[in-house]
Amino acid sequence: MKRLDLEAARTVAFHFLGYAARTKAEIVQRLARDEFPEGIIATVVAELEAAGHLNDEEFARHWLEDRADRKGYGKVRLRAELRRKGVDKETAMEALETIADDDEFRRALGAAEGKWSSEDLRKLDYASLMKEKNRIFGFLARRGFSHQTIKKVLDGLMENSE
Numbered sequence: 001m002k003r004l005d006l007e008a009a010r011t012v013a014f015h016f017l018g019y020a021a022r023t024k025a026e027i028v029q030r031l032a033r034d035e036f037p038e039g040i041i042a043t044v045v046a047e048l049e050a051a052g053h054l055n056d057e058e059f060a061r062h063w064l065e066d067r068a069d070r071k072g073y074g075k076v077r078l079r080a081e082l083r084r085k086g087v088d089k090e091t092a093m094e095a096l097e098t099i100a101d102d103d104e105f106r107r108a109l110g111a112a113e114g115k116w117s118s119e120d121l122r123k124l125d126y127a128s129l130m131k132e133k134n135r136i137f138g139f140l141a142r143r144g145f146s147h148q149t150i151k152k153v154l155d156g157l158m159e160n161s162e
Contacts, residue, residue, distance in 0.1 A: 009036045009044045017048070021063075023056050024049070025086020060087050060095035068099060072111045075099060077144020101149075108145045108153045112136050116157050 009031055016022060016030045024045055031041045048054035060082055067073050067081065075096050082092040115136055124132065133154055140150045 005036060005040050006043060009034075009040045010047070012036075013044050013048060014053075017053060021059050022054070023059050023086040024054055027054060029086075056087050056091050057095070059085075060091050061098065064095050064099065068103070068107065072107050073143055074108060074140070074145030074149065075104060076146060077142075080144070104145070104149055105152060108140055108143075108149050109156060111143060112140055112153050112157060115139050 012031060012034055013027055016027065022030075027045055027048065028041055031044065036044075045054065063082060063085070064078055067078055073081075078099075079092050079096055082095070083089070087095075116132075136154060136157070137150055140153065141147075145153075
């Protein structure tokens with residue numbers, strides 16, 4: 001292992017980490033893109049983990065806190081985003097377990113209330129009502145909320161509009 005290659009890989013990795021928190025997979029991808037040998041990549045990743053600069057569990061928790069609250073995303077979408085970032089399935093599931101069902105419902109309800117028609121729903125015919133419910137359902141599904149949560153939100157919205 002060449003010392004200059006190792007130093008260059010460390011520099012690239014720290015520079016990449018300087019922009020934002022990263023997963024182990026993202027660091028490996030970045031170093032591989034610059035064609036560093038696998039041995040050097042493994043050494044740099046091990047050093048970063050040992051120094052506490054690279055921790056997928058911590059990354060997943062912080063990512064979820066930020067994306068769930070700031071973006072109002074549901075668990076389905078958050079899990080997919082973590083997997084795209086290279087977080088393994090078990091780590092992603094453990095992090096998602098920290099999100100309470102009540103918080104998930106609150107985020108979904110808040111997102112839906114902004115999109116829900118302000119019309120008096122009692123005046124809508126069945127087809128128009130179903131169209132409105134399907135529109136909200138699709139919106140919440142794209143944000144990553146489960147069918148169960150969406151149904152609960154729609155039921156709540158219907159109760160509040162009566």
